Amino acid sequence: MIDGSPLVPHIWFNQSVHFRKGSIMVLKTLQASRVLVVAYPGAADNEAYRKVIGNLEGRTVQEETCKTATQGEVLRMREKYEHSPPDLILGIGGGQVMDSAKMLRVLLENPGKSFANILEGPLAQRSIAYVAVPTTPSTGSEANGTAVIKGSDGVKVPYVTRLMVPDVAILDPSFLSTFSSDQIFTFMGDTFGHAYETMVSKLTNPLIQSIARSIIDLLKLASAELRQTPADARGLDKLMQAGYLGGLATGSVFVGVCHALAHSLEQQKGVAHSSAVLSLTPRCLSWHAETTKDPIYSHLLSEFESIGLQSRVSPDVLAGVDLLLLARQALADPAMKTSPIRMKEQEMMGLINWILKK
Template structure:
């Protein structure tokens, strides 16, 4: 069995309407000055109003930064820093989708350790202690709440930088499935497929170990069963809850075993063509599963996932990777997402450039099958 070093860092609180108890949780952390980091959609949805109502206590002061955009950039983190420098928080709350949580995490690096975001690209580059942070996801997607990486786009190059540090891990993740009921259906689609990809990729990556496998497997069980339910019935609170747990468990898996080639292929599509992360993943994941499945050992791991799922699978006559890849494509269709590059107005002659970009992605190094520029080209061609 492979060695591992597992240290849970995040208290996880789960339950519908837990947001109303935020004030109690903040007091338990002995915080007095709270900076909420979010996006305008979350503010409009009323979640920030509920959060600040829960913080109504004379001993607490709060401030809001609501300038987070999709794929937060170094410029956005800088704007958040200006608010933080003025307000001097002792606790950060990232509330929203992965973008809000990542922006809060990114802010935490430069607010406490100085410098610029690029200085923290990679792992464990912060030397000084960081502020405690609470993550409150309003989507079941990135799992940012349970892992210590912030994905921040370089404002100039549009390259997504993964900045990770154990100190950046949230002290608390407040998982309130009621907050995920009101999200637009497109958000449910792109975040759900992303969470599914995290469960599937982490199950096969090179650093997989006993801990990550436990989280990946359970995340997969929750996500594959709940995703069709929430597409059909968006107000299904029970299914929203298992989606949210699945996304968080997948985040725990990422923390312990990283991601793979589907993310390496997806990131250049976002950087060059501004394709939303989950949509990019819906395009790339089936191709990468098929590529990985050519290795019988990896195909066997996919078979294990099918065995614990409700997906029909005839192990004597079917190839696990093929069944799994087809299932992902079916889900993407149900979620009204594109499944071919050509449908996203991507010209055929950029595949060479995209392959070159993908081959430079750090996340590709964790893929179970070595994947070079030519392999990325083959994968992109297979999903064109």
């Protein structure tokens, strides 16, 4: 199989995607006898999680919890399971859990590899199946071959290979019922950020742009339904599907400066990823509109407002931030490789000052 170059347009697909409320019941049909479940701490308190475990009846099930996507966490699990690997790994959680489980699968399949050389030379073909069950709607990890893992220096590194694409993704909105309306709309902000940044990525193409437009259409419908009835099942379902498409698009053409800034804010202030992207998106859009005069940015800004996200933007997202460090970290972020505008420190500081004024 062709693994491909990240710079040649491509989309890697799962073998199957299951969606709608109750879709976790497909786990009953899994062809695996030894299952390793990697979930977020506290997952056992969630009714939907307990249903997942119930659907695995008759199999040998081992459960691990994983709080953050760090090299240390992944290596801890690898050491524990390298002598008796499972047939199947089931990652249940947000992006950090699903990314850790993705990386764990590849490291278990390739005993000679480490984080330092995981993407150098060929990887063994799949011997362990991986099923991803997102419990948050915006990460998109379930849809792509990217795993973002934090090193011991605190820097997040994206690892990208077709062999990390989950075999199966299950998009069951039952997991979203425990989130507040504010949290749900914050996830929408990150998903919108994926649509916007893939629409204008340096690598974008008509196929990805059509996916990005579909994400925005789904978000509009989900927002209308969720504003009328919070936790509306149809609205949550559409949000899960928008998040999935966001994962397909970002896994193919990656993101840009808005995510680069968000990654630095996460590192500096511990701001949640989706909150940072939500608050940076309209300011990045208006700066791009002003700088490039390309009407796409004004159009995207009006779409952002029509989804009802503008009122949820934090006015002081950069409060207490070391601005020069923010600029330098953002410029060094891998997301800048696909930013539509080439930026140096002067342009990045210009954008940061624009964000401060807005």
